[in-house]
Amino acid sequence: MALAVKNWTAVVVSVVAVIVADVYIFTSSLSFSTKAIIFRAHFIFGIQVVLFFLSRYVWRRLGGIFDSHSEQLEKVKDDATTTARGLSRSGPLGVRTPCTVVWRIILFVYLICCHVSYLTNLYFIGTEPAFISMVTYICLGSFVHLITGMLIMGILGCIGRLLQLKRYNANSRRRLRTLAAMMYALSISFYGLYTAHKLPTVKHVRVPVKDLPPSLEGFRIVQLSDIHLGPTVGRSKVKDVVEITNQLQPDIVVLTGDLVDGSVDRLHKAAEPLQQLQTTFGKFYVTGNHEYYTGDVDNWMRYVETLGFTALDNANAKISHQWAPAEQICIAGTNDIDAERIGYKNHRMNLDQALAMCNPKYPTILLAHQPKAAKLALSSKHRVDLVLSGHTHGGQMFPLIIGAYLINPFFAGLYKYGPSSHVYVSMGTVYWGIPMRVFTTREISEIILTRM
Known part of the structure; x- marks a missing residue:
């Protein structure tokens, strides 16, 4: 509960800061060149705030998806304190494996790429796109699709609970929904790349x-x-x-x-x-x-x-x-x-x-x-x-x-x-x-x- 309050407090403070900066930029008597710099910094800050909370959510959901689970660990989910501690460390409770460590490194680099994508507007603009710009913006696009897929799967999960579909245990259902969201993001991203690079x-x-x-x-x-x-x-x-x-x-x-x-x-x-x-x-x-x-x-x-x-x-x-x-x-x-x-x-x-x-x-x-x-x-x-x-x-x-x-x-x-x-x-x-x-x-x- 305390963690949730802190998260929402951070969201509210960030939104207020963005609004105040917006008002300052467009009502001040500063030169436009100065306003343009402040505007870009303000825009980058707003994007980073949104990405931070979404990245945190993705990390908690995907970070432990390849952990080795056991029936004994699944029983611990009823202990609220242990569950909160487990989620804060590594997402779903589980045993870390070499595969998990490699996966978390990949996921961390992926999320960093999403965060630095807009910064390439400042340092990597030229006659043709820079490789880093293309990679980071592709990561950002797939991130949007990943969040969308997770939202869709979450809605389907709610419908399943309403219909009392309990073919699999809770952890298995959560893992299946997460994997489905990842597959959605990959497939829709490849389709989006293909469509965007076709001639008009x-x-x-x-x-x-x-x-x-x-x-x-x-x-x-x-x-x-x-x-x-x-x-x-x-x-x-x-x-x-x-x-x-x-x-x-x-x-x-x-x-x-x-x-x-x-x-x-x-x-x-x-x-x-x-x-x-x-x-x-x-x-x-x-x-x-x-x-x-x-x-x-x-x-x-x-x-x-x-x-x-x-x-x-x-x-x-x-x-x-x-x-x-x-x-x-x-x-x-x-x-x-x-x-x-x-x-x-x-x-x-x-x-x-x-x-x-x-x-x-x-x-x-x-x-x-x-x-x-x-x-x-x-x-x-x-x-x-x-x-x-x-x-x-x-x-x-x-x-x-x-x-x-x-x-x-x-x-x-x-x-x-x-x-x-x-x-x-x-x-x-x-x-x-x-x-x-x-x-x-x-x-x-x-x-x-x-x-x-």
């Missing part, structure tokens, strides 16, 4: 647009989103994306945020292949929340322009054919909705500025990284016919899919809003951090505009 799927989406000029019927927009150049994504994946995109022969390419998870100095060579994207009318870019987390947003906006992109900093551009210059669509873009919350200089989502001078007689296509921003734009006074967003990754992998679905007004795919407006949310062209995708796919979206 091209999704062809036809969107009816009101007042679309005849000269722009069939206008093709290729949307790239959430590439996340960083510890596990590098230049080679960008080259694959560029090759597939060029085969589509797009009229324009739009990059809807979260291009990077690091500074221009470290990642400019990784992003360089984007210069080879070929379009008829141009390439357009808006920021995502992760660009702001790098603390290097302005440099990235300048750099993508050297790659041939137009950075839409709450701005817009008109597109029309030479033979029909009066018939146009307006391509607008906003800074990420989190820019103001983070406090990055004068950056914020400014719809009035982004849509200024867009002719309301003709369609407006808005680039806004987060679906929450899309909802704000569509419910505003401005004419917005189509919003292209990303951010959600479709949840990237189970069970994170559930959270992404619940907290975003638009989750993934095409949505109709009101009588004639639409939102398209990309699942992301690559992935963030963990190189796994489970029940989601990498995608390159080809948006084809048709007359309504």
Whole structure:
């Protein structure tokens, strides 16, 4: 009982510390470069707190799974004091064997890899992913699946107890559930790795647009989103994306945020292949929340322009054919909705500025990284016919899919809003951090505009 109280006290203190740090970061008058450092330290601390308690749980459940058990030791489980002491030392009561010692060393190294995964964002970012980054993030992904498997098996165990299924003794049932969770984690991790390293799927989406000029019927927009150049994504994946995109022969390419998870100095060579994207009318870019987390947003906006992109900093551009210059669509873009919350200089989502001078007689296509921003734009006074967003990754992998679905007004795919407006949310062209995708796919979206 005392141990449980201490654990919950530690959890509460850690959560309060994270909240206080969050408030301090976003309300202080510190320079943004300082805020960015504090924000990263705060984020790392939050992750480590969560991982600590989950790792402790895993260690207690898995540390003694290969112990040699006996009937005599099983009887000791009724002694609360002895049980607590046994669990605190080595998980389930049992006799340690050489196999157990080796297993605990492996488990310890595995848990350490999970803990250091995010630290590779600070020290191992370059043109291509470092080996240590890939290994630690794979461990972190499998850890998520392991916890999920243990939760599923725990639920099944509760159902079994309710149905009074007692084919095996309690320790045997516990061991079987733990082994089943480990098998689940291994199998789903391999599946996630395979899916994430496949080439992106091209999704062809036809969107009816009101007042679309005849000269722009069939206008093709290729949307790239959430590439996340960083510890596990590098230049080679960008080259694959560029090759597939060029085969589509797009009229324009739009990059809807979260291009990077690091500074221009470290990642400019990784992003360089984007210069080879070929379009008829141009390439357009808006920021995502992760660009702001790098603390290097302005440099990235300048750099993508050297790659041939137009950075839409709450701005817009008109597109029309030479033979029909009066018939146009307006391509607008906003800074990420989190820019103001983070406090990055004068950056914020400014719809009035982004849509200024867009002719309301003709369609407006808005680039806004987060679906929450899309909802704000569509419910505003401005004419917005189509919003292209990303951010959600479709949840990237189970069970994170559930959270992404619940907290975003638009989750993934095409949505109709009101009588004639639409939102398209990309699942992301690559992935963030963990190189796994489970029940989601990498995608390159080809948006084809048709007359309504």
